[in-house]
Amino acid sequence: MGVVHLVEGAGGERLALKVLRPHVVGDDEGRARLAREVSSLRRVRSRRVAEVYDADPWGERPYLVTRYVDGPSLHERVREAGPLAGDELRALAVGLAEAVIAVHEAGVLHRDVKPSNVLIEGEHDPVLIDFGLAKVSEDSRLTATGFLMGTPGFLAPEVLYGEEATPAADVHAWAATTVFAATGDSPFGRGPSMAVMDRARRGEYDLSGVPEWLQPLLGRCLSPDPAERPSAHDVLVQLSDPPRPAPAAAPAAAPPTRPITVAHPYPPPRPLQRPTPRPSGPAPARRSNPVIRVLLMLGLLGLFATGVALAPYVAAAVTFVVAWLVRTASWSMDAMADRRALRGQRKSDGVVRALTAPWYLVVSLAGSVVLLVVACAAAALLATVLWAVGVQDSRALFAGGLLGGLALWWGPGGRRLRRPTRRAVWTAAQGETAGVAGVGIVLGAVVVLLLAVASAGVQWWPDTGPPFDPRALLPPGFQ
Numbered sequence: 001m002g003v004v005h006l007v008e009g010a011g012g013e014r015l016a017l018k019v020l021r022p023h024v025v026g027d028d029e030g031r032a033r034l035a036r037e038v039s040s041l042r043r044v045r046s047r048r049v050a051e052v053y054d055a056d057p058w059g060e061r062p063y064l065v066t067r068y069v070d071g072p073s074l075h076e077r078v079r080e081a082g083p084l085a086g087d088e089l090r091a092l093a094v095g096l097a098e099a100v101i102a103v104h105e106a107g108v109l110h111r112d113v114k115p116s117n118v119l120i121e122g123e124h125d126p127v128l129i130d131f132g133l134a135k136v137s138e139d140s141r142l143t144a145t146g147f148l149m150g151t152p153g154f155l156a157p158e159v160l161y162g163e164e165a166t167p168a169a170d171v172h173a174w175a176a177t178t179v180f181a182a183t184g185d186s187p188f189g190r191g192p193s194m195a196v197m198d199r200a201r202r203g204e205y206d207l208s209g210v211p212e213w214l215q216p217l218l219g220r221c222l223s224p225d226p227a228e229r230p231s232a233h234d235v236l237v238q239l240s241d242p243p244r245p246a247p248a249a250a251p252a253a254a255p256p257t258r259p260i261t262v263a264h265p266y267p268p269p270r271p272l273q274r275p276t277p278r279p280s281g282p283a284p285a286r287r288s289n290p291v292i293r294v295l296l297m298l299g300l301l302g303l304f305a306t307g308v309a310l311a312p313y314v315a316a317a318v319t320f321v322v323a324w325l326v327r328t329a330s331w332s333m334d335a336m337a338d339r340r341a342l343r344g345q346r347k348s349d350g351v352v353r354a355l356t357a358p359w360y361l362v363v364s365l366a367g368s369v370v371l372l373v374v375a376c377a378a379a380a381l382l383a384t385v386l387w388a389v390g391v392q393d394s395r396a397l398f399a400g401g402l403l404g405g406l407a408l409w410w411g412p413g414g415r416r417l418r419r420p421t422r423r424a425v426w427t428a429a430q431g432e433t434a435g436v437a438g439v440g441i442v443l444g445a446v447v448v449l450l451l452a453v454a455s456a457g458v459q460w461w462p463d464t465g466p467p468f469d470p471r472a473l474l475p476p477g478f479q
Helices: 028-041 074-081 086-105 167-183 193-202 215-221 232-240 290-310 312-343 349-388 393-410 415-428 432-456
Strands: 002-008 014-020 052-056 063-067 118-121 125-128
Touching: 028 052, 074 118, 074 167, 086 118, 086 125, 086 167, 086 232, 167 215, 167 232, 215 232, 290 312, 290 393, 290 415, 290 432, 312 349, 312 393, 312 415, 349 393, 349 415, 393 415, 415 432
Parallel strands: none
Antiparallel strands: 002 014, 014 063, 052 063, 118 125
16 A cells, blocks of 8 residues: 655654555545545544554645554564463453544544554554554445455455444454454464355354453454444453352352543644645646557657668667667666565665666566567568568568567567556656657657658668568569
8 A cells, every 4th residue: 555654753753654655545536535534533542543643645645644653563473472362362452442442432443453453562552553444434435335445354244245334343353353362363264265254254263262261252243243243342341340250159240340431641643844835625636648648659659660661670779779778677667666665765776776777787688689589570570471462662661660569569578668668658648748749759750760761762781681582482473
């Protein structure tokens, strides 16, 4: 969904800055949905929840700012040190229940409670994070029929059926996460996602590794029927006052009930200072003109074909150099994107990219050679056939150049040529002036090359003529 950075706030406090990828947020409707969601998420105030401090849904790079939690996830903690037990398990269950209560009191559903979204702060204090999938419970506009969001093994059965999620879905996820903390596995086992979700749908859970005092409560929370599950408040009551075995001579007493109040020791955060004010309305979206895109792509294909018709050897050499450099840039950009996805953007990125450029020149060389050979073979084959049957040499070469251009685009290794080219064409078509100018330049170059072919004919430099006469391939009666 994005890249998370550790940043410093105006008062020196450490915060988590989550920069969302633009395709995750989507268009203006998606940004408005995120803005509505954030306005509700900022009402959540609890030491058990990484609160949302600030957000900018309308920026070029939408982002969220939340409290920074210094600690591993529950998933990492269990994988490294083993399942929790005793007081540590009880503290996890109680703290996570408090977090779910705090979320529900703000009118929000988290909808993605799972071990990787629970961070362990300090010794054993759980903190619920990542409201990227949370939804405002009273906002029906955020519900999309047939759209499944969540993780198999921690999804409530009603969500699998496509029904609207309720607070009971978070209680179900709380129970599944608590089982993971106690056993190191989902209560619905492992295997293909469909098999795990089918067990959850039918309520086939395994609590064999869970302490006996916790099994009855988890069993009710994992019920396939949301109406049979206790509320998060009831869960916290039973965790705070678990039933104890009564003396042998006396009947077991019912556990006392008392209202539970979740403490909120953290004061409301003050807003972060911004150097410049942000516009309150939607940012104008820059759209790419489809007509300009088509004209640019056809112009590039025509430029290659006319180049082949005018000077085949020179066109092949220039095309090889351009394809090699473009494919090298594609390798380098992908590697840089992978590094930034792991550790964020750094000032040294430009230096690293410059130092690694020679290596990616070597990496992309073999694929560029193969791609050029395939394109030249396709162009030569069609041109030879047309030339042999009497089509004028320049026209035959032009037709062969069109086929060679398509082979260059879709041939082996062409993906690393297509993506940067499409990106450049898309960017040029976003501005009307730049797009029209680009179309004019490309089409003008095509016209100039066509005039050169008409006046000077085919130039076979550095050779003096074609490698062979294609008409010699025909039988004597057809020459």
